[in-house]
Amino acid sequence: MKTNKSFKKRLKVTKNGKVLARKSGQNHFNAKESGQTGLKKKRTQKVHMSNKAKSRFLAGV
Numbered sequence: 001m002k003t004n005k006s007f008k009k010r011l012k013v014t015k016n017g018k019v020l021a022r023k024s025g026q027n028h029f030n031a032k033e034s035g036q037t038g039l040k041k042k043r044t045q046k047v048h049m050s051n052k053a054k055s056r057f058l059a060g061v
Contacts, residue, residue: 011047012044021045026041
């Protein structure tokens with residue numbers, strides 16, 4: 001099965017194998033957000049994936 005390259009580019013795998021991704025909703029309409037909300041959106045979040053999904057989306061990482 002081929003790796004989903006577009007999804008793979010949005011993820012980062014840490015040294016210990018955690019998968020991190022950017023939070024959604026950051027592209028536009030952020031002027032009306034409060035400062036706290038804007039800072040929260042900048043942080044990455046851990047992505048929970050099964051081993052089967054990891055092998056599909058992160059093969060070759």
